[in-house]
Amino acid sequence: MTTMMSAALPATVLVHPIDPVGIMPRGLTDTDGERIAAAIEAARTQSTRHVYAGVWSRWERWCTSRGVAVLPSDPLAVCAYLTEQAAAGRAMGTLDLICTVIRHVHLACDLQNPADSLAVGRVRRGLRRTYGSAPRRLARPLSVEEIRQIVDGIDRTTLIGTRDAAIILLGYASAMRRSELVALTLADIEDKPAGLMLHIRRSKTDPEGHGEVVGVAHGQHAITDPVAALNVWREIRGAAPGPVFTRIWGSTVSLQALSGHVPARMLRARAEAAGLDGTRITAHSMRAGHATAAALAGVPLDRIAAQTRHKDLSVLVHRYIRPLEALATTSSKDLGL
DSSP, X not given: OOHHHHHHHIIIIIISOOOOTTOOOTTOOHHHXXXXXXHHHHTSOHHHHHHHHHHHHHHHHHHHHHTOOTTTTOHHHHHHXXXXXXXXXXXXXXXXXHHHHHHHHHHHTTOOOGGGSHHHHHHXXXXXXXXXXXXXXXXXXXXXXXXXXXXXXXXXXXXXXHHHHHHHHHHHHHTOOHHXXXXXXXXXXXXXXXXXXXXXXXXXXXXXXXXXXXXXXXXXXXXXXXXXXXXXXXXXXXXXXXXXXXXXXXXXXXXXXXXXHHHHHHHHHHHHHTTOOOTTOOTHHXXXXXXXXXXXXXXXXXXXXXXXXXXXXXXXXXXXXXXXXXXXXXXXXXXXX
């Protein structure tokens, strides 16, 4: 395996998967190759490929600085890199990602995966015991009262205000992920007497696009009614096919979809403008807030999971239910402090 091949890997294997056009066996055409390449590229999202490329690039630079081979990677070099990253404060999730990327590249090049070695396995277990695997700080769930405080401070006589209020209220009521919110199109919304049916074409837990449906009921209060807020925005946006939530240029509503970062930045800014602490407020604060508020209201776990589409119920139990039970059952309230 040559160094030249190693240097080309981020482009061929990680960012742009192997292109079979020009190397097709007899009997297959360039059109076949293009279809194969498109299918390979669809196996991972563009953002995932760029994350992998970044991880591999840093590993490649480290190997170059140490004068060790990149491909095939030596298991002890991987051990040294992991321990250095851990000492620098990298989370265990980051170390796991490093091993995943190294494995991916080696398998793509038909090489033995060094991360499968006994030494790397023992180092990873040792690092978990030494540094722990504490979870990252989660997004702060927003309560219904906080959502009301946020939208109450939004000037809905403006285009941006109308759109932002609709995003916040629909995001909270539906418990959709931010990627699902920005991917929602007018064709995905089905009006019903009781509210809305939202057709989610593809999601984090449905990458193959089988499709999922979530319902959103009419709100009980005019200021926080998600269906009413969305209807007002839809009237302003117009009936042209395309994404529901679009960019606004001055006084013009475009048909350009929002990026996934917009809901997060917007929600934090709106929360801070309403007097809330924006620390740990992300787009996920709406989804987490829905689950937490529903649990507080006594909604059964299976109904919450049906709305949030959590396939692993332990996530709901450990992140939303048990923290609430801990406060309700804590013996500290009986100490007389």
